[in-house]
């Protein structure tokens with residue numbers, strides 16, 4: 001499935017926040033025994049608020065089985 005440049009950019013920006021940030025940490029989305037490559041599948045954005053800060057979690061479709069992989073995250077502090 002192709003993604004627009006804009007969407008890839010958003011995924012890159014949000015990924016940095018939620019996978020490498022220091023307030024929350026989203027677990028890398030996995031399905032069918034593999035971590036999903038966010039740049040090669042459909043991804044939904046899910047906005048959350050944690051102690052006044054907004055984050056956008058990434059919920060991709062598993063390219064193998066088509067399941068929407070819900071985001072799990074925890075707060076770091």
Ligand SMILES: [Zn+2]
Nearest residue numbers: 031032062065
């Ligand atoms: Zn799957």
